[in-house]
Structures are given as structure tokens and as C-alpha cells.
Amino acid sequence: MARYSLLTFGCQMNVHDSERMHEVLRGAGHVEVADADAAEVVVLNTCSVREKAEQKLLSEVGRLAKRKRSEPALVVVVAGCVAQQEGERLLSRERAIDIVIGPDNIAELPRLLEDVALGGPPTVRTVFDVDSPRFLTATSVAGAAPTAFVTIMKGCDERCSFCIVPTTRGPERYRPSGEVVAEIAALVASGVREVTLLGQTVNSYADPSRALPPAPGADPSDPDESEFAALLRHVAAEVPALARLRYTSPHPRHLTPSLIRAHAELALLARHLHLPVQSGSDRQLKRMIRRYTRAEYVDRVRALEAAVPGLTMSTDVIVGFPGETEEDFEETLSMVRELDFKGLFAFKYSPRPGTPALKLGDDVSEDVKSDRLARLFEVSEALLGAHLESLVGTTPRVLVEGPGRDPKTYSGRSDRNAIVHLDGADDLELTGSIVDVVVTRAYKHSVAGELTPAARAAAAPRRPAPKPDRRRLTVVAAEEPEACPS
Numbered sequence: 426m427a428r429y430s431l432l433t434f435g436c437q438m439n440v441h442d443s444e445r446m447h448e449v450l451r452g453a454g455h456v457e458v459a460d461a462d463a464a465e466v467v468v469l470n471t472c473s474v475r476e477k478a479e480q481k482l483l484s485e486v487g488r489l490a491k492r493k494r495s496e497p498a499l500v501v502v503v504a505g506c507v508a509q510q511e512g513e514r515l516l517s518r519e520r521a522i523d524i525v526i527g528p529d530n531i532a533e534l535p536r537l538l539e540d541v542a543l544g545g546p547p548t549v550r551t552v553f554d555v556d557s558p559r560f561l562t563a564t565s566v567a568g569a570a571p572t573a574f575v576t577i578m579k580g581c582d583e584r585c586s587f588c589i590v591p592t593t594r595g596p597e598r599y600r601p602s603g604e605v606v607a608e609i610a611a612l613v614a615s616g617v618r619e620v621t622l623l624g625q626t627v628n629s630y631a632d633p634s635r636a637l638p639p640a641p642g643a644d645p646s647d648p649d650e651s652e653f654a655a656l657l658r659h660v661a662a663e664v665p666a667l668a669r670l671r672y673t674s675p676h677p678r679h680l681t682p683s684l685i686r687a688h689a690e691l692a693l694l695a696r697h698l699h700l701p702v703q704s705g706s707d708r709q710l711k712r713m714i715r716r717y718t719r720a721e722y723v724d725r726v727r728a729l730e731a732a733v734p735g736l737t738m739s740t741d742v743i744v745g746f747p748g749e750t751e752e753d754f755e756e757t758l759s760m761v762r763e764l765d766f767k768g769l770f771a772f773k774y775s776p777r778p779g780t781p782a783l784k785l786g787d788d789v790s791e792d793v794k795s796d797r798l799a800r801l802f803e804v805s806e807a808l809l810g811a812h813l814e815s816l817v818g819t820t821p822r823v824l825v826e827g828p829g830r831d832p833k834t835y836s837g838r839s840d841r842n843a844i845v846h847l848d849g850a851d852d853l854e855l856t857g858s859i860v861d862v863v864v865t866r867a868y869k870h871s872v873a874g875e876l877t878p879a880a881r882a883a884a885a886p887r888r889p890a891p892k893p894d895r896r897r898l899t900v901v902a903a904e905e906p907e908a909c910p911s
């Protein structure tokens with residue numbers, strides 16, 4: 426049994442995969458160590474969506490290759506999207522790598538490590554489980570974090586021209602609704618209050634077990650219709666103790682009337698949606714093969730906002746996609762202002778091997794991309810700042826996720842997705858509670874507040890801090906998880 430360390434690059438899906446890797450490694454008796462330099466096995470869970478993440482992987486592998494010269498028994502595993510995409514090529518490029526393993530082969534990792542320990546040659550295992558998709562269930566741990574992710578589908582059938590995900594994650598495969606509900610119920614029984622349903626295009630969901638009744642308002646003749654709204658209703662009905670439900674990342678195409686109706690009728694759903702738009706220019710949306718127009722995106726968001734008063738929106742944008750003119754970019758800026766996004770992940774386009782957009786070239790200069798990114802952030806920061814200021818004096822309901830950086834404070838999120846820091850409650854036990862908070866101050870990206878008198882009176886006194894639970898998952902991300910571009 427080996428001491429191992431696991432480093433995660435990229436999106437929330439990778440963070441979730443890393444949690445499953447921890448579980449299979451621990452299940453096989455391997456022990457995680459905090460200090461990567463003390464590890465006998467180093468697993469790098471990689472991302473290939475952006476050039477930056479791939480470069481970080483290669484520099485990490487280079488560092489491990491140097492270490493391996495003095496520690497030849499060190500085992501280096503490359504997992505995730507770069508592993509899936511590059512496969513054998515990674516082994517020939519970097520001789521320090523022992524195992525290349527794709528996202529669908531995580532369960533095989535302990536066996537592959539055994540083979541290497543017995544002197545086996547470097548191995549590549551990157552086979553999609555298309556015929557019988559497998560979803561690893563999260564292990565429920567009492568007292569774990571009050572929020573959790575649950576995968577409901579994997580892969581992607583879209584063909585956005587900038588995106589490598591259909592190659593690295595394969596075609597769409599869905600998890601039976603019964604399995605989804607069982608995992609959520611087990612998590613809730615162990616103390617989880619909020620679940621985020623996870624998938625590359627999460628709202629294209631179709632139940633392979635065909636167990637879901639159609640959602641009210643679902644139009645089977647609509648090519649954008651899916652069974653996602655039906656799944657949301659099923660989760661709400663079957664797990665009544667769940668306090669809050671979110672999902673990521675939806676595709677705008679599948680924000681159908683039945684899904685909007687589910688948002689209107691299910692109090693369980695957070696009043697926030699992250700809906701990637703990528704560009705406000707129809708010309709660019711077409712070149713990106715996004716399969717919606719600006720007007721269609723706006724119409725769907727407006728319908729959702731009308732159905733859910735107070736809903737907040739956030740989005741993803743790519744700047745400097747091939748052919749983007751100043752006018753195209755101005756349309757993106759105007760759209761961000763028009764829809765008043767309260768959060769924005771934005772990236773400079775970088776050509777990715779194996780994507781259709783490669784043939785479009787990369788004709789927007791680095792300086793122009795940087796300038797556009799800065800201007801976009803300036804607009805989005807102003808919108809977020811105004812929103813956070815408007816919250817001062819209001820009383821949002823906040824799910825307390827745990828102590829803040831200062832252990833005398835707590836932090837959590839409102840159902841409209843504002844990050845809230847709680848002062849003056851260090852004598853109370855609040856982790857996992859949903860409490861009413863009076864917002865007293867706005868910061869740049871969050872707000873501060875205090876419990877209402879009623880919430881304070883209802884809270885229990887703080888318990889002594891428990892000893893660290895070694896079974897808890899510790900996913901170390903090499904960088905803040907970013908959105909996978911859906």
C-alpha cells in the first residue's frame with residue numbers, strides 16, 4: 426500500500442473525479458499524504474480545456490521527472506482530460522509517467538498501481554464506458570461538508586468549435602434517476618444540505634431507466650426538450666429533507682419552458698443560474714457552433730427571470746475567439762450589461778489541439794485579448810459591486826458552509842448565490858444551518874452580515890472542534906476550479 430498525493434487541475438468535474446479517485450485509492454488501502462514530496466505515488470488530474478492548465482501539468486511532470494532520477498520507485502499517474510486526449514503520446518513524450526488513465530477508468534486505478542508495483546510496464550487506460558456507463562457513487566461521511574456534487578451525466582454531444590470536451594469526455598451518457606436519488610438521499614442522511622447536480626450539459630439529461638413521468642409543460646416535439654425538469658421534480662419529491670438544489674453547467678439550448686416552470690414551482694431550487702453564453706455576437710455564436718442566437722438566449726433568460734422573482738444570473742465568456750471584431754466584442758459587453766450578470770468567468774481564447782476552431786486560426790492579438798478581458802471584467806465587477814451594495818440592509822437566507830478564513834467568522838451562500846461572511850457568531854454552532862442574516866456591509870466580491878435576533882436565539886451553542894476525520898476528502902486543486910465551458 427502506498428502513500429499518495431493527488432493534485433487537481435481544471436473544472437468542477439475534475440474536482441469531483443478527484444474525490445472519486447481518493448475513494449478508490451483509500452478503498453484499496455493507500456494513504457493520502459499532505460506533503461507531495463513524501464508521496465510514493467503522485468496523481469495529477471488534468472484539464473485540457475485551457476492551454477494554461479495543460480502547461481501547468483507539463484511543468485509539474487517535469488518537476489517529478491527530476492525527482493524520479495533520485496527516487497526511481499516514484500510512480501507518476503496522469504489522469505483526466507489531457508490523459509484521455511493524449512493517451513500513448515504522453516508516455517512517449519515524458520518517460521517519467523507510469524500510468525495514463527482516463528476519466529471513465531478511475532475504478533481501475535488500484536489495479537494499475539498494483540501492476541506497476543509488480544514491475545509492469547507503463548500503461549495507458551483511456552477507454553470510454555459507452556456500452557455500460559459507470560458512475561462512481563460518492564461515499565457519504567457523517568459530519569462532512571454541508572454541500573456536495575452529484576454527477577447525473579457525463580460527456581457531451583454538442584460540438585462547440587472551441588471545445589475539446591466531446592473528445593476528452595466522449596458522448597453523452599446519463600445516470601439512472603434511481604441512482605441519482607439514492608446518492609442524494611444518502612448524502613442528505615449524512616448531513617449534506619445542498620446538492621449541485623453535475624454534468625457537462627447537465628440539462629440535456631435523459632433517464633436511461635425511463636422511470637420519470639414527463640414534467641408539466643414538457644413538449645416532446647421540441648428538439649431542445651430533455652428530462653432534466655422531470656429529474657428535478659423527482660429529486661424534490663423523493664428527498665424532502667434536501668434543503669437546496671443547484672446544477673451546473675446547463676446549455677442555453679435546454680433552458681426549455683418545462684425547466685423554467687420547474688424553477689418557478691420548486692422552492693428547493695436556488696434562485697441563481699450560471700448559464701454560459703460565451704459571446705453576445707450572433708456572428709461569433711455561429712462560428713462557435715453554439716446553436717442559439719443572442720435573442721434566443723436573452724428571451725430564455727427573461728422568461729426565467731419572470732418566473733423566478735429575484736433570480737440572479739452568472740455566465741462564461743470567451744474573448745478573442747477567431748474573427749472577433751471590436752463590434753463583436755462591444756455586443757458581448759452590451760449583453761453583459763443588458764442581462765446584468767452578477768458573476769462572470771471570462772477567458773482569453775487559446776487554440777486547443779483537436780478542436781474544430783483550429784482551422785479558423787488565432788487572429789486576435791494577445792494584447793487585444795488582454796485589453797478586452799480587462800474591459801469585460803471592469804463591467805462585470807461594476808455590476809457585481811452594485812448588486813452587493815443593494816443587498817446591504819436586506820435579510821437573505823444563508824446556508825452556512827463552515828468557518829471562514831478567520832475562525833471567528835462563518836461563511837456561506839445565499840440562495841441568490843451571494844457569498845456571505847457572518848460576524849459575531851463565533852459562540853454558535855452554525856455549519857450546515859440555513860439562517861436569516863442581516864447584510865451590514867458590501868465587499869468587492871461578497872457581503873458581511875449578522876444573524877437576525879430570531880436566528881441567533883434559535884442557534885445551538887458552538888461545540889468544541891472535532892478531531893480531524895482522516896476519512897474526509899481533501900481535494901487539493903492546483904488552482905481555483907474554473908467553469909468547464911458548457
Ligand code: SF4
Pocket residue numbers: 581582583584585588589590591625626676909910911
Ligand atoms: S462548451 Fe460545453 S456544450 Fe460546448 S462542446 Fe464543450 S462541453 Fe459541450
